[in-house]
Ligand SMILES: O=C(O)C(=O)C[C@@H](O)[C@H](O)CO
């Protein structure tokens with residue numbers, strides 16, 4: 111079998127699908143994208159296609175190493191997202207050729223289901239109680255919300271109070287009936303992170319995510335030393351080499367590699383095993399589409415240390431399309447009592463509605479995240 115063509119489709123809300131075709135009619139789908147830089151990743155995919163055309167798709171490891179190492183420069187969000195989507199499509203092809211779900215190729219199930227969590231509250235946490243109640247009605251009891259809005263390097267007590275008030279209301283309303291992660295989203299710098307974490311402790315968040323930016327990862331062990339709340343990060347780390355440093359330095363209790371940013375299934379399978387050696391949980395980051403989510407689920411079902419799975423149903427970023435809009439087998443992503451169950455179809459188990467993908471990709475807005483500024487006009491982390 112030989113790879114014959116790579117086609118990319120940028121799609122609302124802010125996703126990109128990749129179709130890899132072969133000379134035997136079997137195709138694989140991937141989801142390479144960096145949110146807000148879809149065109150850049152698209153260019154990277156088509157540059158890397160030069161290494162792919164005419165190659166045997168079954169040699170995933172060799173192709174991965176070639177894509178990663180052959181161009182001299184490596185790593186980072188763009189190249190690793192391009193590799194991620196290609197890798198997902200290669201696993202999809204392999205599973206379809208052999209007639210088994212990808213998790214069977216990775217050693218089979220370690221669990222029967224995986225806990226899902228859902229976003230509430232949007233960019234500026236609001237209406238979180240109503241959002242949680244709505245999702246609890248369909249079985250969710252685990253959520254994530256932004257921990258705060260813009261936060262200056264040194265900021266006012268009232269900004270802290272506003273963040274704490276939102277969380278206090280959740281506990282006041284639901285008691286211990288819900289679990290929630292607080293995503294600081296990289297908006298907070300170390301000085302304020304210390305204060306905010308301390309003031310949030312009494313409300314027992316399930317984890318605190320990106321308490322500081324990934325480029326400030328040296329603070330993770332220092333923050334972990336001052337709190338018992340598990341610290342999570344990983345969506346802005348892109349390879350084993352990024353993750354080995356934070357694992358060796360300690361501080362993270364949960365790794366959140368993104369299967370569409372960190373080199374795909376091949377790379378994240380290794381990252382998951384590295385985390386397990388440190389007793390660190392795996393909770394793949396996934397605010398994206400169905401192919402990314404399916405890739406996460408296959409990893410969750412073979413990783414002993416997988417703890418819960420993010421998914422984008424109803425997420426505030428999904429303007430213009432929803433998680434399952436582009437796939438035919440929506441029932442295969444059924445959620446029961448807040449859990450996902452193993453995909454059953456060969457490959458990634460995603461049946462892409464190709465006609466709809468082609469139609470929707472003809473007129474696609476180029477999504478950008480908002481640019482925030484502090485009251486003094488300085489750029490704020492979004
Ligand atoms: O889902 C998360 O944890 C996020 O922090 C969302 C963020 O990654 C946006 O997708 C960036 O555009």
Ligand SMILES: [Mg+2]
Nearest residue numbers: 293295319345
């Ligand atoms: Mg996040």
